[in-house]
Amino acid sequence: MAEWWRGAIVYQVYPRSYQDATGNGIGDLPGITSRLDHIAGLGADAIWLSPIFTSPMKDMGYDVSDYTDIDPLFGSLADFDALIDRAHELGLKVIIDQVISHTSDKHEWFAESRADRNNAKADWYVWADPNPDGTPPNNWPSVFGGPAWEWEPRRRQYYLHNFLIEQPDLNMHTPAVQDALLDTMRFWLERGVDGFRLDTVNYYFHDQQLRDNPPNPDGHQEMATDTYGMQQHIYSKNRPENIAFLKRLRALTDEFDARMMVGEVGDGGQTAIDIMADYTRSTDRLHMCYSFEMLGPTFTAAHFRRTIEGFQKGAPDGWPSWSFSNHDVPRHVTRWAKHALDQDTLARQMAALLFSFEGTIGIYQGEELGLPQAELEYSELTDPPGLRFWPENKGRDGCRTPMVWDAEATNGGFSAAKPWLPVKEPHLARAVSAQEAQNDSVLHGYRQIIAWRKANPALASGKTRFIDLPEPILAFTREANGQTLTCIFNLSPKPQRLEVGAAELVGPSTAKLDGSSLSLPANGHAWLTGAPDLTLKP
Template sequence: MHDWWRNSVTYQIYPRSFQDSTGNGIGDLAGITSRLEHVASLGVDAIWLSPVFTSPMADMGYDVSDYTDIDPLFGTLADFDALLARAHGLGLKVIVDQVISHSSDQHPHFIESRSSHDNPFADWYVWVDPNPDGSPPNNWVSVFGGSAWEWDARRRQYYLHNFLTSQPDFNFHNRDVQDWHLANMRFWLERGVDGFRLDTVNFYFHDQKLRSNPPDPRNAVVPKVNPYDMQDHLYSKNRPENLPFLERLRALTDGYPGRAMVGEVGESRRAGEITAQYTAGNSRLHMAYSFDMLGPEFTAAHFRQKIEGFYAAAPDGCPCWSFSNHDVIRHVSRWADHGEPDALAKQVIAMLAGFQGSLCIYQGEELGQTETDILYSELTDPPGFKFWPDYKGRDGCRTPMVWDDSVQAGFTTGTPWLPIKPPQRARNIAAQAAGSVLEAYRETLAFRRDTPALRHGKTQFLNLPEPVLGFLRDDLLCLFNLSTAPVSLVLGGAATAVGPTQLADLTGNALQLGANGFAFLRGASDARVG
């Protein structure tokens, strides 16, 4: 099916932390292959692999030094081919991360680019002269803190880096750069991958006039950790030149039936507007990966606003909703004030399954996994070192998968690259019995797969007060109590519960929802608190 991606469910695998097959404490491709039956048992449609390409690992693979080979930490191209074949044999599509906005500073092209002003790759990265006083050309800042400009003594110029100084940005205004990246992506399409997750898709182009960003009026107070969001990033990213390049990417994937692209839109101010632009029609991205639900907000109004806002801007677009990934605090911990961990985890997958659009779940979510408390001595993540202790980095959500209750949780026979601590090991897969979070994920995703209203139905929200989120997907009424206190609802007619429920007592047209209670109902098209 060529449009398999529409309303699909993708499972994100962080390769370093999924399964180690060699005993070196780092997950790898062979390890992933050995565990794919678990992923398939969840009832997902695809897996997304975070980067496995050759890299010095300054940012755990998001700094690529060879776009057409596998890093030896993870294995070989033959191991990748074996993973691809096994996934396809289990009915799973495979999406690979493409980090093309920047490379590693160890990439041969950057090494040559910085060597002189007149080499073949001199204009492949963003180089600028200093101001007369020696300062950078403008006020652009890095996502990881500090200026987005780094002085290079060899070229006696600044180069742009939106992330680490070791992640120089490509100059996409150079057509040769675009063509080269398209050729690299064609390599993986020819190898049989089913699509791409495009990292930082709105960062590709910069303003050629190098204008300074204005302040973001919403963020006038100096933040505790990083002032990045104090700017409105009009000129350092989100440029209109991105759109024609996305059309080139779409034309490439359209040449391979059944392939898809999902773009990560890293933006806080105009995320809805940008994702709508990037998915409009049939000539740009297939899906846009949303950051809208990766923050602390856990209210009915917030979820409603984000979903309605997307479809108002892009009625024919396809969002990809997610509650956790490798960059944010796991949602069971992030939303801990809103429910007991298991009850919250079961409610959250039911709610996500009810949302219109495609979905992405992050490894360990299916166990109700919590954030690991990382000590300074255990850190590996660069932002953690920079902003400690107010921000501990992203290691806490990246700790290894827990397969059993052994010391290293079945992940490795060696010392894991990040610690496996007792609170996380207690949620191991082998311990997930009847009534567990894992069982709830399997039941809920099967219900979504077998229910046309949840795969294809339009959404109509009910005007219910907090803390109740209610909406119709065609004829299916979906109700969620987003609090730890019970609520009583009066339905607009007698109804029947279908699919998974939690702390829901239905008598006639009266519905009681307990803490984190939820229900899917047929026979009623409205509800009110009463």
């Protein structure tokens, strides 16, 4: 199926934390391969592997030093081939993370580029002369704090790093850089990968005039670092030149059968939705995009509706990807806890909501267990933002702790050795083994709702139309192949009652229907057939 990705469910694996097969406390490819049955049994269609390439691990693999080899921490190319083969046997596609906006400062390209101004790769990274007073060339900040420029004494120039100092930005304005990156991606396509997740896809190009970014009137923070959110990043990212490169990426994947790309838009607000729409419009750009709009703290019916309708308006022929958690943000059952009766109820409702959305759906490992954000001590941290900005920013380690498989086993069955991040007691209580034994567990709920989505064409591929109702009710219809389902969600810890007219309650709903009166419990959800006429009752 050439467009298998439309409506698919993609399960994100954080390789360091999934399963340790070698006994060093760090997850690896053989460990992931041994656990693929769990992912297939959940009902997922694909896995997304966070970076597994050779890296000094200053940013846990998002600083690549060799794009065409596996880091020894995770295994070998042979281990990767074995993972691909087993995944395909189980009907799972394999998506790998491509971090091509920047490399590690240990990459051989950067070693050559930084040596002097006259070598063959002198223009492969973004270099700039200092101001007359020695300060950086402009006001661009790093996402991880401080200026986005670092001095290189050998060239007597600054280089750009949108993230860590150890992550110099590639100069995409240099055609040879684009060619080299496309060659590395071809390497993996020929090896059998089914797609790419493109990290920070809107950071690829910079303004060649190096103009200052203007202030952001909203002054919001991004990733809870210091002052990054105080600028409108119109010159350091989100550049129009990106579109032509995205078309080159699409042309490459189109040379192969049934391959796809999903771009991560590192931005917020309407800007993110506009970029998602722009990058997926027509058939010569990305297959789909996701942003951080549903990965933040906002939890209202109006927000979910505005996000989806914004994408629909901007890219009526585009395709979105939606998720509530990933390796960069606090887990959603913790992030949205104040809006819920309890953690398990929220986890089940959010599964029902997410799998009712039009688009491709992303699940982050452990989400199917209802795992909360782990609370770590400063001494346990590894993530650079947390180490730098503690305690206001505790970093991303709390959502990256090991997967819990067996409540009775050492470290939850993740590893016999001390794990790279600790396994906390609240997670052990939610291990796969414990939830398998409970018919009403979050894990069983995920399997049930995923099966419900796949069994109903309206949910799998139907168009979305929202219904006007006041907070805290979110309601919309999905329609495809002659089937119409009305999806209703009570986004509050208080019961709500609706008059629904002529309707029938179907699927794994948590509501009760008495004649034409629908009772939604706290954080309840319902799917209706028939001809509902919805009115919220006082």
